[in-house]
Amino acid sequence: MITKVTFIFALIALQNIFLINPVLSAQKYIEVDKIVAIVETRSITKLELNKKKEKIEKALSQQGRDIPTDKEITKLSIDQLITEKLVSEYALMQGISISGEQLNNVLKSIAKSNNLSSEEFIKEIEKDGSSYSDFREDIRIQLLFDQVKKRIISVNLKISEFEIDNFIELQKESTPTKYNYSHILIEYIKDDVDNDVDVDVEKTNMKLNKVINQLKENNFDEVAIDYSDGSMAKKGGLMGSKLIDEIPDIFMKNLKSMKVGGISKPINSSSGYHLLKLNKIEEFEMETIIVRQSKVKQILLKKNQIISEDEIMKKLEHIRNLIIEGMSFSEAAEKYSEDGSAANKGDLGWLNPGDTIPEFEKEMDNLKLNEISQPVATTLGWHLIQVNDRRKKDLSAESLRQKVKARLMAQKTNIRFKDWVKSLREGAHVEIWLYEK
Numbered sequence: 001m002i003t004k005v006t007f008i009f010a011l012i013a014l015q016n017i018f019l020i021n022p023v024l025s026a027q028k029y030i031e032v033d034k035i036v037a038i039v040e041t042r043s044i045t046k047l048e049l050n051k052k053k054e055k056i057e058k059a060l061s062q063q064g065r066d067i068p069t070d071k072e073i074t075k076l077s078i079d080q081l082i083t084e085k086l087v088s089e090y091a092l093m094q095g096i097s098i099s100g101e102q103l104n105n106v107l108k109s110i111a112k113s114n115n116l117s118s119e120e121f122i123k124e125i126e127k128d129g130s131s132y133s134d135f136r137e138d139i140r141i142q143l144l145f146d147q148v149k150k151r152i153i154s155v156n157l158k159i160s161e162f163e164i165d166n167f168i169e170l171q172k173e174s175t176p177t178k179y180n181y182s183h184i185l186i187e188y189i190k191d192d193v194d195n196d197v198d199v200d201v202e203k204t205n206m207k208l209n210k211v212i213n214q215l216k217e218n219n220f221d222e223v224a225i226d227y228s229d230g231s232m233a234k235k236g237g238l239m240g241s242k243l244i245d246e247i248p249d250i251f252m253k254n255l256k257s258m259k260v261g262g263i264s265k266p267i268n269s270s271s272g273y274h275l276l277k278l279n280k281i282e283e284f285e286m287e288t289i290i291v292r293q294s295k296v297k298q299i300l301l302k303k304n305q306i307i308s309e310d311e312i313m314k315k316l317e318h319i320r321n322l323i324i325e326g327m328s329f330s331e332a333a334e335k336y337s338e339d340g341s342a343a344n345k346g347d348l349g350w351l352n353p354g355d356t357i358p359e360f361e362k363e364m365d366n367l368k369l370n371e372i373s374q375p376v377a378t379t380l381g382w383h384l385i386q387v388n389d390r391r392k393k394d395l396s397a398e399s400l401r402q403k404v405k406a407r408l409m410a411q412k413t414n415i416r417f418k419d420w421v422k423s424l425r426e427g428a429h430v431e432i433w434l435y436e437k
Helices: 002-019 022-028 047-062 072-095 102-115 119-124 132-152 161-173 201-217 220-227 247-257 310-322 327-335 340-344 356-364 397-428
Strands: 033-040 042-045 178-187 240-245 265-267 272-282 292-300 347-351 376-378 383-396 430-432
Touching: 002 340, 022 376, 033 047, 033 220, 042 047, 072 132, 072 397, 102 119, 102 132, 102 356, 119 132, 132 397, 161 356, 161 397, 178 201, 178 220, 201 220, 201 272, 220 240, 220 340, 220 376, 247 265, 247 272, 292 340, 310 327, 310 383, 327 340, 327 383, 340 347, 356 383
Parallel strands: none
Antiparallel strands: 033 042, 033 430, 178 240, 178 272, 265 272, 292 347, 292 383, 376 383
């Protein structure tokens, strides 16, 4: 208790040092950052709060949603920051962290999914004034939240076959299931770049009318690339296929009455004007997934500190020769293999693409039926591989069930996580100084 009071007193003292000379501050016209809240041993500054407010407002604007009042945005922002601080503190105490390598891999994956190099990705993030380091931190927090959710919630949840069946039936009854649409946003043009209030109605309408005329002569995606202020402008405004509950209500009202290929009239919102194109309506249908499966056997000799890899390889070559000379692969696997498959005479069953280690899968795919591979090294050890059969398998239904299970798990996890965060906050030391005079 004494430590906590001392810590808070030190923060107050530090804050007062920066505010001790109001004359100097007034001369430089610089607003000094200050602490607006304390969460356990962490602080929330005015700068953090303002950044969070900007991010929330920007996200709502890009989604075409109405912007709440400043008071509402402020409350939402500080609540989110308190949650982030509490979860981060909990993660630290539980030894949960996100390594630099993990974070870099996720960022590279995001860049790759957008067909951008790392350098191009950074420029794309920063082109509208956003900070890449802030974006990087947001992703780190998101990954940390995911790890905490898995550790304390998902691990204790189960999704029944009944729940999966029920969800699929409800999806079938919901028609259409998805709307595939594209979007152009024409943001209000301000009278003055330094004035964030007054809108230049004439200039805004001129740009809007120009875009409408362009749409009469050009493709929607071309016009979106050239004129849209939306987040997906670079991709021709394509929003992709969305479920009804993933589409803003203000858009849904128009999409329901549109024909495929049609373009909406301008939709007015607090952020500007929106134009939509309905690309297609997708009824519920199962995605067709056909894979090539291989029926595989293996013999595995594990690496260890006693026997050198040369000796392991020689032993495996000896086993291979025994099989060529007449011993069955099954008999050899039962006698020599050092993994659990030995009990099944080396039989791994039917394997799908991605079920095994890449080195193993590459060799497996190159084998002819009943051919015996040369010794193959992986992180598990040294293998002999034999493919006894191949077939094409329709995994559409199985894949659908796995996706539904993942979605239901995410929904349950998020509900439980909100309750967990609420209880965490109730038992935490939180002081909000923002409204104190």
